[in-house]
Amino acid sequence: MEVAFKNRPHLVEQASGFIRMDVLQKQEDPDQFWLYTQWEDEKSYEAWHTSHKYQESHTGMPKGLKLLSEYTDIKKFNYLCS
DSSP: OHHHHHTOOOOGGGSTTEEEEEEEEOTTOTTOEEEEEEESOHHHHHHHHTSHHHHHHTTTSOTTOOOOTTTOOOOOOOOOOO
16 A cells, blocks of 8 residues: 555646645554645535546555545544644
8 A cells, every 4th residue: 555655646736726645654553544635625625536536546556455434534624823
């Protein structure tokens, strides 16, 4: 999975409203990855998430990979400050 993330096609960077994405690997569980993305607004994220490019961006995922529902969760936050 780590190789798939490092070699991803970077299609999200072309999405309107996209700011950045960080891929994090949990130290105590290296099989667990977290994706942290920043968007200009929720509408931009929703447009990306329902787009054909979103589906295309996942073509490099390892065959047979199963996303566990207890770990698959989208959380949305409002930006306050740095």
